[in-house]
Amino acid sequence: MKPTKPLRESLDDLGRFSEPALLILISLADGPKHGYGMTQDIAAMSGQKLGPGTLYGAITRLEARKWIEALPAEDRRRPYRLTGAGQRVLRARLASLQAMTRIGKSRLAEG
């Protein structure tokens, strides 16, 4: 039996799914949602409408890394919630974005 790979701790490992995955983690930060609820919430907060293939590509990766977990299905729709590991990854990414924003703003102010 092959050894299981250790969990990776950065959204950057998700390649083209890193941005949709970040949006999903942010969406789930205020409580569980199913796929349709996530797309609506993400569209409302970011203006981006994630396609179903993209959404579930990101969900598959987030769940494999145990950053989100599925709850019992409700009428074929399955809600997901953020795990403790998912919260840590989200906090780290938001802190990194905040630092980048601060640096960018200060450089713009200097220029």
Place this chain on the structure above:
Amino acid sequence: MTAQQLVRLYPPGWKTRYGDEFVAMVGGDRLSVQQVIDIVSGAIDAWMSSEARRAGAAAPAGAQQGGTMRALSFVCVDSKLRYSPRDAAIGGFVILGASALFAGLGFLARRGGLSVTSEFLHVAGLPAALTLSMPFWILKGQSRRVQLAVVGATLAVAVVVTLV
């Protein structure tokens, strides 16, 4: 084309785990071209991703697997297969070349007033190009007969799903 039809393009394990909720989320209405492209790209990605292929590993036993997809799954999951950077480069070249060819044919079809053919070529071009590249990486080491069977069956399924 509906989500129910397109979800058949995904690996069996993925379908077992996410198929129902995916179809429930997308709904039964006809999909836009952008949605079709997004779902087909997602299916290609799922076949390429070991996480997605393993997604149904913990799912209940007795899950249904289609013939072509079962054969493809067997080939994809076979960990003994190896391909070199050169094979990957050839495969990539085939994907790019075939995609460009299909896009060009689609463009010509549109200019010739064949809008249905044009849309078909645009939607099916990328999955077809990816399928044609398989003998150089995923299917490397398999007999010519297996390669022809898997590529032919996958192309046939893609054509049927795109046309229905």
